[in-house]
Every structure is written in structure tokens, then in C-alpha cells.
Amino acid sequence: MSQVNYLNHDKSIKSWLFTLDHKRIGIMYLVAVSLSFLAGGILALLVRTELLGPGETIMSADTYNQSFTLHAVLMIFAFIIPAIPAVMGNFVLPIQLGAKDVAFPRINLASFYIYLAGAAIALTALVVGRVDGGWTFYTPYSTSVDDGILFITAGVFVMGFSSILTGLNFIVTIHKMRAPGLTWNRLPLFIWSIYATSIVQVLATPVIGITMVLLFLERLLGIGIFDPALGGDPVLFQHFFWFYSHPAVYIMILPAFGIISDLMGTFSRQQVSGYKFVALSSVAIAFLGFLVWGHHMFVSGQSALSSIIFSLITYLIGIPTGVKVINWVQTMYKGSVWLQTPMLYALMFLFTFSIGGFTGIMLGVLAVDVHLHDTYFVVAHFHYVMMGGNVIAALGGLHYWWPKMTGKMFNETLGRIAAALVFIGFNVTFFPQFILGTRGMPRRYYDYLPEFTNLHVLSSVGSYILGVGLFLILGYLLHSLFRGKKAGSNPWGALTLEWTHTTTPPDPHNFHETPIVTRGPYDYHLAPELFGGDGAAGDGHEEEAEVTVPRGQATS
Amino acid sequence: MSHAEHHITPIKTLVQVIVALFALTILTVATSRLDLGAFDVLVALAIALTKGALVVSVFMALKYDNKVNAVVFGIGALFVIVFLAFTLFDTAFRGDLSNTTEGTIMEQKAAEEALQQREPDPAALQFNRSNE
Amino acid sequence: MASTAEHPVHLQHHFVSSDQQFDASKMGMWLFLITEILLFSGMFVTYTVYRVWYPEVFDGMAVLLDWRLGGLNTLVLLASSFTVALGIHYAQVDNKKGLVTNLILTFLFACVFLVVKYFEYSAKIEHGIVLGDGFAPHGVSHGVDYATYDVMFAQQFFSIYYVMTGIHGFHVLVGMGLFAWITIRAMKGHFTSAYYTPVELCGLYWHLVDIIWIFLFPLLYLI
């Protein structure tokens, strides 16, 4: 007879749909964002297939334009922004804090349904009209072309609400719900990064809200604020858009930093190098991220003064980010590096994200950006940061917490094969795009000059390899649900509370008794017996009894 | 009782604040009737900021509240300023290097039309901000 | 873990104490308020940019907004803020009657605000000063020839006016819903000095709505 956990204590559909349990909400988010990723991914493959040759390959120009727009809108607003915070943040954060739930469970559930509603409204655009203009919605094209924009803007507005509520919930939870002994200096770095992310979500998202309202009114009524035909200013729209969308890049990448920090610590069995720096720089990056949006606008017609200020501040962000990468590498120094699948993704992240970072520095150089702006170089840079950063880290996190979420181990061999396919496929897809971009291939092009054909074909082939890798992951993860080996409570020998103080899968209320924290999240030297936990270990409670450090003033 | 330490603002303080707010409202209307030139905006903003500060600190009791809430509010206000200031770095300095005209094409057209009509429409001329 | 017997009714299971729950709710509310501030900041930025570009238009157009009505509404909203603050004071000292009276007063002030707003809007819409494409000032009333206000960028000014006051008005409407709800709960005696969180949170929201108007009034009507 298996222990009671959050999955089996009540199996009715209703108990899922109306659950207030952060873990179940996390799982529902996981299903929803995975479907968005699947849809967005299929669109990406269609786009790459169209680009196999110049001219029409499989679709018309209008279909192509809609495909890349929808790919971006789905991937950004429906997948990548909620991916790590709403899935893994929801599942892991309260347990890592030693809390029974997030501060506002009902708001948490509401944010999920608001997200679904937003996605549904945005997709209605497909039925009503066209989804055209790219995810940036630059006016006046976006407001002049089709009524589809009304639904897209409304959808993004609504999804923004969901994002705000998630962020707000997490900030309060982190401030007010930490277990006794869990000081700010003992917070796992994943928490720190989610904290920074949440700040950005709360501060930036309202601005995309008002931007979408104004865009909506511009299209519906012609209010003339962004429409040059009425005397409005399209560049002002870009300021509004990027005031959100640049910080939004940090909504996407900061949680990835958190996962990587946790993975590097756990699988190196070593304290994360420069813990305080890594923790505080996440928050610093979150704030500085608001001061650089204009680096998307160097050739937009904004003032040169603006461009210069934005360029300078952009570098200020580059430095802490770079130091973080060095810290992660340094974490392995004198460690015991265990190359399990999650760690493979962490190492992969260090490679791909570094390329994304360095190319970001290149794009921040004013004069060089003039040449590279809006070319495939930007497309490649963006994907190296978003996919090579966020998605790779999310895959690492998913593999890392999969046993905790489901109670099952995935097939390690298939995991490694898939990781290799993803790594090869990703780089073959996007690296050629850097070269395409420097040679002058503009982005969002349906057709291209014959001289670019070879690199485009290479890129498309890479995307198929990547697709195979991702489908393989989907396959073995689903398979593990039914046939997977039972996971022990702490298969990776990690030190954070979700591994040491609760069962696998976790109890409906997370803990039988409130944990008391007496050490840092990566103090492996204080718990040498933890490492090398067996995937098939038995009931969590017995193991916990062995491994928990003595609780001085235990609860009574 | 755990709520004993919650700050209770005395009614007297509340009354003082609302009287001040009413007075400031009348003051801002009064000063706007005078022509203070460029100071119009500054005076109006200063009064509005004072009123806002009174509401936040006393009515919303931020003065007596947990510090973290004050920090939250401060950060919110700070980022409004960031948004405004950085946008103005652009909009107030357009065309600073490229030597293209500062005004928009529409403004120039309107000015040209007004000139051609020979019977200058004062409004159109007034709103023409092109270089000449 | 404390036994359930010590748990007051309002305390949710995942909180350890009433204080923790109260502090969490309040911090959540403050965070929500700054999202509101940033939402409005977009409009304030638009206002500033266009005001810097077309100061004459903004000066000229403000004449069409009646500062008497705007000023009246300012006083009404300030008064409503005062009654909310009083209401919270009475909740803290367990004076149910004082609480209910002040909540009802707040609701009524909100009604007055919207009625005044309605008259302002309809007076403009009547003369073709509308939001968007239909903008075409015409007609004469009170010695004002509206047609002379059909100048370039006037549409931007009124778009900003309508969107700002419209979104603000929407918040007032939401606030009225909230106050209707907590007034009923207060009448049923749900709130005591030990638990009045919903009153406190609605109050915070309402003060913010007030503060936004404190800024809207001089920017749109006076300068």
C-alpha cells in the first residue's frame, strides 16, 4: 500500500479542476504550457520547412507570415513566460520554503484559469482573422492590417494578469512563509531567482497591459496615440512595448539561472561558488533590466542620446551575468561531478547561454548593432538565450524534479541520447543563423536570395534533429509515468527541503511537520551521507530519518 | 491579542488630513487661475505630490506600516519615474544627430497649407513647430 | 504545530498565525497597487510626451474641461477616502455602526463621482468630442464655439483624457462593487478588531484610486 500523496489522495477530475494545491496547479500548468510548446514547436518546424528553399516551398507568404507570428506569440506569452515560474515555481517553491502552500492559493488557481482564458482569446484571432505582424506588434502595421490584432492584444492582456498574479503570490510567499531557520542567506538559489523574476513580473507586466489596451483602442477606434496617420508616434509604441518586453526577457531567463544554480550545486556536490553574488545579482539584473529597453531601438529613429545611454547600461547587465557563468563553472572545482541527465542540461546551458550572452554584447555595441539589427543574427541570439537558456534549463529542471513530481524515474539512457540530440540539433539549427545574419539576411523573410540557401537548409535540418530530440523526451517521460522505476525520496542526493523533508511524490500538505532549517542549501560537507541516493529507494520517511541533521530545538 | 499592535490612527489626525487635502485642492485651483508661466506645471505637480503623500502616509497608514510595504511602494514610484525619464530621453531629443527636421511631416504640411491660403489660420500657424 | 482548536475561523490552514495571514494579505495588496500605478504610468508617460511636443494644444484643449466639475469630483473622492479611513478606524475599535455608516457613505460618494463624470462626458460627446475616429467638434454652447477646437493633435489630447479618466472610472466602478460587498459583510458582523483584512484591503485600493485622481485633476483640467 503506497503512502498518501498529492496525486492519489483524491483522484476525481473535480478535485483537480478546483484544487488549491500549488503542486496540482503546477502540474496543470505543466500540461498547458507543454501543449503551447508543442503547438509553437510544430509551427517552428513548418517555418523551417518553408525556408528549405527560396520562394514558395510549402506555404504562401501570408501563411508563412502568420506562422512565424503565431509561433512567437505562443512561445513567448503562452509558453516561455509561464514555463519555469508557473510550473516549477509553483511546484517547488513552497516546498523549498518549508511552507504548506503559496500565500494565496485561490489567486494561484485563478491565475491558471486566467492564463487559459487569455490563451483561448488570443487563439480566437485565428478563427476571426489573421495573426500578422510578428510578436512585436509594431504600429502602424499591426493596427492597419486585420481585426485579428484585437483578439491577440486582448489575449496578451489577459495572460499578463495571470503573470502578475503568479509573481505577486511568489513575492509574498517568499517574504512571509519561510520555515523557521530559513534565512535569506539559506534560500536555495532557485528561490532567489524566482524572487527576482517575480519582481519583474509585477513591475513590468502592467505596462504591457496598458500598451495592449491602447493598441486595442487604436485598432478599434483610431485614438491616434500610436498611429502616424493621425499624428501619433509609432516609436512611442516601441518604448511602451520594450519597457515590458525587455524586462520580460529576464522573466524568461532569471528562473533558468535559478535552476542551473541548483543543478550545479547538487550534481557537483559542492557549494555554489559566490552564493551571495549569484543571489543578489539576480535581483540587481532584474532592476537593471528595466533600464536597457532602448537597445532594441538603435535604428528605430529614437534619439542618439537615448541609444547611447541604453547601450552603456546594457553592458552593466552583461558583467554580472558573465560573472555568474564563471561562478557556475567554478562550482565544479573540487566537487564530485555526477553526469546525470539534469546535469547534462546544466552543462549544455553553460555552453549555449554563453554564446547567447556574447552575441548579446555584440548587439549592444552601437555601431555593430546597426548592421546586425533585425537580421538572422538577432534571431539566432534570441534563440540562444531563450531556447539555449530558458528551454534547456527548463528541461534540466523538468528532469531534475520529474521524480519528485511523478514518483517515477525516467530512462537515463534515453535521457542522455535525447540530451545529445537536443544539443546537436539546437546548435545546427541556430549557429548557421549567426552567419546568415552577419551576411545580411533579414529576419521575417518568406523568400530569400539564392546565396543564402545552403545555410538555410543546414538550419532546417538542425531543426528536425532538435524536433526528434524533443519528441523523444516527451516519449520517455510519458512512458515513465506508466512503466518507470519508482523513485526514492531523494534520488539525486540533494539538500533542499523538497528532497530531504517530504515524501516522493509529496504529501498533500507537503510536510507532516514544519521543517526547521539549520544549514545552507548546498552545505554538502554537513551531510556526506546524502550523496548517491538510489533511484529505487524505499519510503521517503525512513530515509529522511537517517539523513536529517539533528534538530536542536525540534518542534513540540 | 495579536492585533493589539496594529496602529490605530486617531480620528483627530484623519480630520486634520482631510482638511489639509481640501485646502490644497482649493489652492491648486486658485494657483492655476493665476498665470505663473512655466511654474504652472511645477506648482500643480508639487501640490498633487503633497496631497498624494498625505493620503499614502496617513490614510493608507504607510507611515506606521511594515517597512517592506513602504519599500514596495517606493519601488513602484521609482519605476514610474524610470519609465518617464528614459522615454523622454528619446522624445525630447529626436533627430539630435541626423539633422532631419524636428517636426513631423503632418505639421509641416499643415504649415505649408496655412501659408498657401494667404489667409493664415491662426490655430494652424500656432501649432506649427517645424524649424523655420 | 498548533492544534486546530487555536485556529480562528478566518485563518487559512497554510498560515501559522493570524498576523502572518494579515501581513501577507497586506503585502499582496501593496504589490497589486504598484501594478495599478504602473498601469497608469503608461498613460502618464503618453500625456507627458505629447504635452512636451504640443504644449499649445494641451493648454488650449484643457479649457474645454470644466474645472468646477473636476474640482467637485476631487473633493468628493477625497471625502470618500476620508470615510474609508474612518471606517477602518471604527473597525479597529469594534464600532460596527461607525464602520457600516462610513462604508455606505463611501459608496454614495463613489456614485456622486460617477454621476458628475457622466454629465461631463455627455456634454462633450454631444459636441462631437469623442474617443477615436469620430472626433469632430461642432456646435456652440455657453459661448464656446467647439468647431474652433478642431485642430491638429486635439484628438490626441482627448484620447488621453478619455482613456485616463475612463480607466480611472472603471476602477471606481470596481471599487463600488467591492464596497457593496464589504458593506454587506460588515452588516452581518463579519469584521472585528481581530479580523478586518477585507476592509483594510478595499480601503487601500480605494485610496489609490483617489491618488490617481489627485494627479489627473490638475494635469487634465488645470494646466
Next chain:
Amino acid sequence: MGENGFWLPEASTTLAGEVDALFWFVFWVSTVIFAAVVLAKLYFVVKYRRRSEKDVTTPVHESKALEAIWIVVPTILVLIVFTWGFDLFVQLNSAPPDSYQITVRGKQWTWEYEYAEGVLTAGDLYVPVGRPVKLNMSSADVLHSFFVPEFRIKQDVLPNRYTSVWFKAENVGEHTIYCTEYCGTAHSGMLGKVVVVSEEDFAAWIQEQNQDLPPTELGQQVYKTQCAVCHAIDGSRKIGPPLNVFYGTERVFSDGSSTTADDSYIRNSILNPSSQVVEGYAPAMPPFSALSAQQVDGLVAYIKSLE
């Protein structure tokens, strides 16, 4: 692949080479640091790989000096890069006062040029070599962006506002102009050429443009610059229908009506395209109301002459 290997195309203006130098500086510094990080990573993975489940690790005391180096050195590097990029950016944006000025208009989906000598053309931009040229640009509809990779210049083109870009071409030759701001269905077809010619050839070209052409030739010229993005003349389907097959035949429209394609049909299609959208095509064509009467007549004559 040119002198730069496969990363960058040929550099054809006075400033392009300087931009490239900066590009290569950042490129190589980044590559060296990146390689060092990756090598360190691989070394650690191998050196400190897990030997057994019982591995014991001890915390490493971080070296403050090392941490300081990692902050100070990159800061110095990026400040160099910033200053360098700033200086070049100012140069890229400051046209010499004696520049030859051309007015450029972007519209869906072509570029139009107006020369000081009164010449109006579209598609290809003729410029003299060795002389600074300043383009004053605006858009007739949505945002566009003027990009010539070999010149390392790019500038968004906005409606209701002028932006500008300048260059001084060093060699005679032809380079592609791209639109890099998404502008709708035929965004990727909004191409043109910068044709850099000698001063004498340029003067001669201006002369030639001012001469009258027979209608069919004029029409052909207009076709190449304005219509070829969307309409083929070999019977194949592009964004719009081909132009060589329909004259004199019955046209069926998407609203179900039909008419015989004659001169006035062509004329109407050019000036008011959305009134008669041929069945099976998207209503993507904007009205070409900026064409002169002669140009429209020329087009009609040219389309009639096609087979």
C-alpha cells in the same frame, strides 16, 4: 566569400571597414573568453567527475582577488567596446554637410527615390562613387527599414517623420537593399539595388532619366521597379496573379462578379485594386495612386504587349 571570410559581406563604404574592425575585436575577445570558459568547464568535468557514491567534498574558499579580476577586467573591456562603438555610431549618424541628398520613400513593397535634379525612380538607387550621399527617408504607409549590408547601414523608415542615413561608397558596383522592418505580405520581396557608378556615369544616368520613353518601355521600367515583386510575367503565380495571360479574357473576382480584362480594367486594378480581387488571391495589393498618368498608361501598354 570576400576578404572577411564567411562572417561578413564585403565592406564598401568608408565607414564599413571601421565597423568591421570593431566587430572583429568583439568577436575575437568573445571567442577567446568563451573558449577559456568551455575548456575550464570540460577540464573540471573530467578532473572532478564522481568516482564513487561516497565522494566527500569540502567547501572551497572563494578567492576575493579572483572574483575582483572577473569583475574589473570585463568592465574595462566593455568600456573600451562601448566607447569605440559610440564614436562610430556618432559618425554613422552625422552626414557631412556637403552630402548629395536624395529623398527616399518606402512603401509597400518598393523603394522610391527623388533626386535633386527632379528625377523620380523606384527600385534601384543610383549613386555616384566617392561622394557622401545622404538619404532623407520617410514612409508612405507602415514602418520599413533601409538596409544595405555591404554599407553596414540600416535605419528605420517611419511614416509622418523623416529619418536619414548616409554613406560614401568606395567602389563602383551593385549591392542589395533590403527592407528589415516587417511590413506585410511581400516584406521579403521589398528589395532594391544600390548601383554605385562613376561621377560621369551618374551625370549621364540623370540625363537619360529626364528623356521621354515610348509607353511600352516606360511601362516595362515601372513594372520592374513597382510590380515585379508580386506579379510574374511568365505565367507563374506569385503573391498576385501573373500579368501576361489575362488580357482580353474573362476575370472572376472573389465576390463572384466577373468582367472582361480590358484597358480600363487594368487601370482600375492599379489605382483601386481592392475593388476587384481576382478569385483565389488575397486582397494584398495597395493602391498605386502615386504613379503619374504616363506611368499608368505605360503600364497598360506594357501589359497589353505581354504574351
